[in-house]
Amino acid sequence: MMTVSTEIELRPVPGPRGLPLLGNLPAFGKDPLSFFSSLRDEYGDAVTWSLGSRPALFVAHPAHIAELMAEVEHTFEPGDVGWTFAKVCGESILRSRGAQWRRKRAMVQPTVRPKQVRGYATTMVECAQQRGNGWREGGRIDVGREMERITQRIVSRTLFGNDLGARADVLGESLSAIEWEMGAEVRSLRLFLPPWVPSAARRRLLAELAVVDEEVGRLVRTRRQAMDRGEEREREDLLSRLLAARDGQGQRLSSKEVRDEAVTLWIAGNGTSTTALTWTWYLLARNPGARTKLTAELQRVLGDRSPSFEDYESLTYTRQVIKESLRLYPPAWVIPLRAKAGARLGGHAIRAGDAVWCSQWVTHRDPRWFTDPLAFRPERWDGESTANTSWQTWFPFGTGPRTCVGARFAQVETALVLATLARRWHLEVDPGEVVPQAVQLLQPSTPVRATVRAAAPPST
Ligand code: HEM
Structure with a gap:
């Protein structure tokens, strides 16, 4: 990989001319990936554009991105994310700013530290194994749907242990519907609809959210009461850890705050990992050389057994496969920020309120x-x-202060799920290109369908 020079001439910052009032919104809404790529290709590393009537800066150079992200929570803050997002995540870590965010971050981060992730690894492997046990030679699957089932089960068990029981699927279905509505909001630019408009989509969302709130509310209440009565020792799941967390003043999270963090961890961690795994299978099917090397590593490191956390470091090529998949198809494809105050970025003046965006999609694919x-x-x-x-x-x-708290969780999860399944199964993805669609996440625009084949003689 090449090194980066921070010496970039930025002035004057060029940019495309947009329509009156709408600015570049139509071009952005039509195809955001091409829009941002063309900004970089046609105008350079720092480009002014307009999001409706709001001025925005798009930066593509890694040096500016590093500078920008290091200043998050000081000079910049996450941009608005829409009505749906706010309803779903409440006042969680993802939506808090300033002192509130620092408090939440300090309480949530310890629940997904490497030591804790080590404890979740067995669950990750078991959930992949259970799903893979249902696959049959020659069977047809929707890869995204299968990966979603696995990651949902993982997030449900690492969050709530086995408390959900058969209700796990009900909660999973509601959260999937919610994730879909969140994506649809971005896709249709309903993002700009005033909060008081009672649209059909919003009514649908509230109905699903009622299911989630009831389930999660019940779990939080029951567990908290049991912990308060001393009937419950602290368990090795995220819910227990959130309930036990204390801030600098010794205060714990209220039940509503625990609900917000639990739902946020589910939303932040489920679709992202599902998407990453789906693209990984797609890429492996299109690149037989990489698949052969992966099989060789799995045979060498694991032989006839399933992986465990202890194998994670030895599965070098498996981790590289995931890393390369996250480069080409980053589930989070854009980071929208906003300047809290007047600032300078790479020598360019930014006014308070200006949007400043960067995109993993664009920078990861820069020659x-x-x-x-x-x-x-x-x-x-x-x-x-x-x-x-x-x-x-x-x-x-x-990157920077608000970097993903679940990065280690996600990296271990995707590698172990892939290793568990790829050791036994090869997914022969149907021919044809699958085009990515940039909504909330960078998703396949059509289902990735595959025929299941035995990778090696099944050992169990
Ligand atoms: C492949 C999977 C994942 C990807 C690509 C991903 C990506 C991201 C990105 C880009 C951010 C914003 C970072 C920034 O602004 O600098 C983020 C934030 C976050 N992620 Fe992830 N994530 C993944 C998995 C997870 C998982 C598994 C969890 C939870 C277990 C999680 C929880 C969070 C939370 C809570 C935040 C907000 C952090 C804050 O605002 O302080 N993510 N993630």
Whole structure:
């Protein structure tokens, strides 16, 4: 990978001329991926554009992205994310700012530290195994749907242990519907609808949310009461950890705050991992050389057994496959920020309230930082440990103070799920290109369908 120079001439910042009032909104709404790529290709690394009547700056150079992201919570803050998002996540870590955010971050982050993730690894493998046990040679599957079932089960069990029982699927279905509505809001630009408009989509969302609130509310109440009565020892799941967390003043999260964090962890962690795994299977099917190397590693490291957390570091190529998949198809494809105050970025003046956006999709596919950028080549990460990652050019989990709290969880989860399933099964994805669609996440625009084949003689 190439190194980055911070010396970039930025003035004057060019940009495309938009329509009166709408600015560049129509072009952005039609195809955001092409829109941002063309900004970089036609105008350069820092471009002014307009989001409706609001001026915005788009930065594509890794040096600016690093500078920008390091200043989040000081000079910049996450941009507005819409009515649906606010309803679903409440006042959680994802939606808080300033002191509130620091408090939440300090309480949520310890629940997904590497030590805790180590404890969740067994669940990750078991959930993948259970699903994979239902696959049959020659069977037809919708890869995205299968991955969703697995990640939902993982998030449900790591959050709530086995408390949900058979209700896990009911909650999962409601949360899937909610995630869909969140994506639809972005896709249709309902993002700009005033909060008081009672649209059909909003009524649908509130109905699903009522199911989620009832389920999660019941779990939080029951567990809290049991913990307060001393009938319940602290369990090894996220809910217990959230209930036990204390802030700097010794205060714990209220039941509503625990609900907000639990739903946020589900929403933030489920669709992202599902999407990452779905693209990974797609890429492996299109790149038989990489698949052969993956099979060889799985046979060498695991032989006839399923993986455990202890194998994670040894599964070097598996981790590179995931890393390369996150480069080409980053589930979070854009980071929309807003200047809290007047600022300078790479020498360019920004006014308070201006939007400043950067996109993983654009920077991850830039030939200046990645040779042959459109090729799926896990080998490009040879010799790079996760710790060595250049956060400026590869940032699927963001970077800076608000970087993804679940990054370690997600990396271990995707690698172990892939290893568990790929050891036994090969997914022969149907021919034809699957085009990505940039909604809330970078999703396949059509289902990724595959025929299941045995990768090696099944051992169980
Ligand atoms: C492949 C999977 C994932 C991807 C690509 C991803 C990506 C991201 C990105 C880009 C951000 C914003 C970072 C920034 O602004 O600098 C973020 C934030 C966040 N992610 Fe993830 N994420 C993934 C999985 C997870 C998982 C599994 C969890 C929970 C277990 C999670 C929880 C969160 C939370 C709570 C935040 C908000 C952090 C804050 O605002 O302080 N994510 N994630």
